Amino acid sequence: MHRFLAAVSAAALLPFGPAGAQVSTPATPMVGTPATPAPVGPPPPAPATDLPLLVPRQGPLPADITLQQALEEAEARSPAIIAAQARVDAAAARIRQAGYRFNPDLSVQVENFLGSGQLSGIRQSEATVSVNQRLDLSGRRRSLLATAEAAFASERLRLAISRADLAQAVRQQFARAVSARERLRIAQENEANARELARIAGILVQEGRDPPLRGVRARSAAAQAAAELEAARAEEVSARGTLAALFGVSEPPASVVGSLLDAPAQAVDPRRSLEVRLAEAERLRSEAEVRSQVAQGRIDPAVGVGVRYVRETGDYALLGGVSMPLRIFNRNQGNIAAAEADVRAAEANLANTTASVEVRTRNAIIGVEAAQARVQALESAGVPEASEALRLAQLSYREGRATLLELLDAQNAYRNAQLALVDARLALANATAELGRVAAQ
Numbered sequence: 001m002h003r004f005l006a007a008v009s010a011a012a013l014l015p016f017g018p019a020g021a022q023v024s025t026p027a028t029p030m031v032g033t034p035a036t037p038a039p040v041g042p043p044p045p046a047p048a049t050d051l052p053l054l055v056p057r058q059g060p061l062p063a064d065i066t067l068q069q070a071l072e073e074a075e076a077r078s079p080a081i082i083a084a085q086a087r088v089d090a091a092a093a094r095i096r097q098a099g100y101r102f103n104p105d106l107s108v109q110v111e112n113f114l115g116s117g118q119l120s121g122i123r124q125s126e127a128t129v130s131v132n133q134r135l136d137l138s139g140r141r142r143s144l145l146a147t148a149e150a151a152f153a154s155e156r157l158r159l160a161i162s163r164a165d166l167a168q169a170v171r172q173q174f175a176r177a178v179s180a181r182e183r184l185r186i187a188q189e190n191e192a193n194a195r196e197l198a199r200i201a202g203i204l205v206q207e208g209r210d211p212p213l214r215g216v217r218a219r220s221a222a223a224q225a226a227a228e229l230e231a232a233r234a235e236e237v238s239a240r241g242t243l244a245a246l247f248g249v250s251e252p253p254a255s256v257v258g259s260l261l262d263a264p265a266q267a268v269d270p271r272r273s274l275e276v277r278l279a280e281a282e283r284l285r286s287e288a289e290v291r292s293q294v295a296q297g298r299i300d301p302a303v304g305v306g307v308r309y310v311r312e313t314g315d316y317a318l319l320g321g322v323s324m325p326l327r328i329f330n331r332n333q334g335n336i337a338a339a340e341a342d343v344r345a346a347e348a349n350l351a352n353t354t355a356s357v358e359v360r361t362r363n364a365i366i367g368v369e370a371a372q373a374r375v376q377a378l379e380s381a382g383v384p385e386a387s388e389a390l391r392l393a394q395l396s397y398r399e400g401r402a403t404l405l406e407l408l409d410a411q412n413a414y415r416n417a418q419l420a421l422v423d424a425r426l427a428l429a430n431a432t433a434e435l436g437r438v439a440a441q
Helices: 002-012 067-077 079-098 140-206 212-245 274-296 333-398 404-439
Strands: 105-111 126-134 302-310 315-323
Touching (some): 212 404, 333 404
Antiparallel strands (some): 126 302, 302 315
16 A cells, blocks of 8 residues: 555646646736746745835824924824735735645546445555646636736826825815914904904093094994904814825814915826826736636647556556646636726716816816916905005004094905905915826836
8 A cells, every 4th residue: 555655645746738838927917918828836925016005094183283293193194005005915916826836636536335246345456646727728717817916007097186186185275274264363463453443442432532433433443353253263173184084083183384386387298197007007908818818718738647546456557648628618708898998988988087187287277377367366466455555544443534434445455355365275275286186116
């Protein structure tokens, strides 16, 4: 019996087929490059993603947060980014799985035992041990690897889109928080001026220099300014809370500091946008899936070699064989047709995405230019002229050449000009964030 076991061991060490028929394990595959054969050895490592493993950051936000800090905190805390990174890791693992060769089959068969007559017992039994290996003549593993690489490229682009979307949301919400901070500052100044004017008007009424109606008008304006101040405070707190919610944090930062703009002007190429690149990657993925389904429909034979032991004579014999499936009914026709339809859908989606991105790019550029013109007009003329008009009205009121209503009108005009400038800067920040999102690559 030990001779039989030795022969079985020797058969297990025999090659599974003729030279060149074995499927080699690829080296670490890279997206967009064909796999190259490598000697049979340990499983290939997962491809490098060039992306750090993200771990959710815990703890409170910085007390005084800048836009750059807000972007970093969002990147470190966002569940959407972590989920997208996990999908990239999963796609990388599928590349590794696609790189493995087919497993061999071990078969053990015992014949002619426990029968009748001369075949009773185990005296004339025959034992056969064989190893069979499926040959990848259809390129099935190569096509699976190409499909996995295409899926990996798509997931990397989806991760980049998630990051770009998050950065846009953070920039826009940070701009809203800064605008709320500026509105609060304007409301505080307006309330202080209205309160002082009401005090002066009260003195003038007591001295008989102004009628009582003007004192009532000044106190009414002061009350309205106080109400606007409370509303501005609530809006500023709400804006900071909404900003913190983007990071999954309930406690907002104490304040937002710095400018609401940080994105410099940059060239925009709609054909290189993330959405267009993702649509192109999905088209390539669909084409790879077609090749994979075609390979699934081809015939891959299996070769085998084994050892047979005849107990009656104590002899051993080698045996070999070839087997292959007969593609009579199922030739994978349905999956091939479905994959080809997916290619047509991906091509249509690419055309639609390209057109949509071009329109979005034009609109973003127009929005930035319009917002810049509005900001420039208010900064150069609107706010300075309103400020000068208020100064002259204050001088005229002190000298008795202007009425209280004229001074109140000048104060309201100056406040409205300041608020218009805040709104214009917010619109510019939103338009710039949109343009930066379109230009992201």
